[in-house]
Structure formats: structure tokens, C-alpha cells
Amino acid sequence: MSSTTLFGMCAAALVGLGLYGLLIHPQTLRRIVAFNLLGGGVFLMFGVVARRGAAAGMASDPVPQALVITGVVVAFSATALAIALLLRLFADSGDASLRSPPHDGVAADRTHV
Amino acid sequence: MTLAQFLEICLVVLVLGAGAWTIAARSAHAAITGFVSYGLLLSLVWVQLAAVDVALAEVAIGGGLTGVLLLTAAARLQGRESQPIQWPSRLHRCVAAVLCTALTAALCAVVLWLPDPAPTLAPAAAGALPALGLGNAVTGVLLAHRALDTVLETVVVLLALVGVWSLAPDRYWNGRPGQRQEVDSDGVLPFFARVLPPIGVLLGIHLVFVGANAPGGKFQGATVLAAMWLLVMMAGLRDAPAIGSRWLRIGLVFGPAVFFAIGLIGIGTAGAFLAYPPDYAKVLIVTIELTLMVSIALTLGLLVVGPPERPDTR
16 A cells, blocks of 8 residues: 555544544534544645645645645634634533523523523 | 555554544543644654645644644633533434444545546646745745635634634723733743743744745744744733734734735736736745734734733733
């Protein structure tokens, strides 16, 4: 197996792992971490495509590399915004998960605040 | 199997192990520690893929800065969640596992059946480099071929900061982010916050400056600068700035504004938005990189410290 295929498989496994964490974790903070894990796998897939596109004396196609650098910065910005939203949600409701309130009483209480 | 192949397999096992730990760890703190290790290991994979620019971005932003952001959030949420954590049912988890395995299998199939010979834009990117006066093809793509992506990206980063700030309660608007850190005169943190920044600032500017010809660039360099600023703020040597400060706001928009201005001048001198007049391409690109470095470093640092949480008292 060539090294690009090996790293491609690794990227595929990371996407699967990240998506699993995103689907099953009850805590929002852990979902944000899982989402970043998933993103790392997607970026790595780009890296594999870039490495296979080696040509013109370059060991790796620069266009996917530039897109990934842009992606890494945007992913960080989105994570920072998600964390700020989570901390504000926690400050307002005392709960850091996204599930609906356990019974109607809590929802009614919140509307009166 | 050669030694290089063996080491690559070891690296993949470590990356997947760190990734699995990030999902499986019981506490959020342990998971985030795993995530930071994952970022470091992933950057080694990027070096193996001959993408050193991406490796630098991954280790600085993906591992380092995201790690600080997540650890701070975990520390604030720890032990203060009032309701018990409810895990989904076993059936729910099994279905999720099956679906994710199917997705991984499909992606593996895609990797195995990638077209051969692989499509590439490397010759096109390489052909344009002499005209730009650059040696680093990635910088060439970021600032010439895909300059529109880069200019809009700097706006996205700024918009994310506006989003974070807009979560501030009204009474703290124009105030300062986070809590005031007291200097622990016996601690090791103030020591590092005095010793490291001179070296870090030099390294950050160096990364931006060599980015024209060698791996590096404004995002990687700006992240190092932001990290040094955060270190000084966390050690309590300098307070976080009030977000209403006029100089701060000018600093935030300065880089993107210069980028847009040079792009608009291109319409007159080179016939297209974001086109550079011949002979001046290198000078303009280095100008854009250095001004963006300042603005991006400020934005990244402020994204980590979060919305204002106290009034601007002097």
C-alpha cells in the first residue's frame, strides 16, 4: 500500500470517528471537539489529493494545500463562535447541553424570567 | 516493508489512537488533552505528505490555539452542569456506529479508486511564480490565484469576532474580556511570559517574512504572535484590551482594508480586482502579508479570550 493510500484510509477513519462523537455525545463541548476531529479528517483527505497531484517539481499540489490552510483558520473561527455561544447558553440556563427541557414546568419558568 | 513504511503505519496508529481517545475519554479535560496531541501528530502526517505550510498551520491553529480555547471552556463548565449527563440508548449508539463505519468504508473506497494519473494544478501554479517573484507556491496560490478566497477569509475571521462580541451582555459592551488575572510572583507562568515573547515575536515575524519563499505565511506567523499575546494576558502581565478601544478596532480592520484597497487598485493598473501590476507584485504581496499579520494576530487572540465580561474600569 502506498503512503497516500494509507493516509487516505486514516483520513476516512477520522471522519467516521468524528461523526460518531458528534452524533452520540450528550455534552455540547464534546460535540465541538468531535466536529474538529471530523474536520481534521476532511483536511487530511485534501492533503492526500494534493500529494497525489505532485508535478512540475513540486512534491505536493499547492492549490489544495492553500484551501486547507484557509479551512483550518475558518474552522478555528467557527469553533471560537460555537464556544462563545455555548458559554452564553450555560450562563443563561445553567445547562450546557442542547436537549429540550425535561418537563413543561421548566420551559414555562424560563418564559417568565 | 521498509523502515519509512513502518514509521508511517506507527504514525497512523498514533493519530487514530489519539482520535479515538478524544471521543472515548470520560472527562472533557482528558478528551481535549487528547485532541491537542491529535493536532500535533496530525501535523507530522502533513509533513509526510510534503505539505509543511499546512503542518505549521495545523500545529499552531488546529492544535495549539483551538486547544487553549477548548481547555478554557472546559475549565469554566467543569462540575457546574446542574443536570446529570444522559447518554443515548444502546440502540441509538449502535445505529450511529454502523452509519459511521459505512461512511468510513465509502471514503476508503473513494481513496482506493482515486483517478490515476491524479489531476493537478501544480504546473499552472508553478508557471505563475516567476511573475509574482515568489518561491513558495502555496503563498502564490493564497495571494494570487485564490486571492479572493483569502480576502473573504479575513472577513470571515472578523465576522466570527463580531459574533463572539455580540454575545456580551449590554452592561459590559465596550468592556474587557475574561477576568483580570493577578500576577503570581512565585509562579512559573510570569517567568515564561517574560522570557518567551521576545523569541516568539521574532519567530512569528520571521514566519511571515520567509513565507514568500519558504514554508510559512501570515496565518502561521500571526498565530505565534497571538499565542505570545495570550501568554502575557494569562500571566496577568497585561490586561485584555477594552473592545471599545478605537486603536484596537483600527488594528482589526487595517489588514483586510489594505488587502481590499490593493485589490481595487488592481482594477485600474492590472485590469482585474486583486490582480497585481507586473514588477510590483512581490512588494504588494509582502505589504499585504505584513499588514494582515497584525490584524489576524489581534483577531485570533481576541477570539480566544471571548466576549467582554466586565466593565472597562481603569
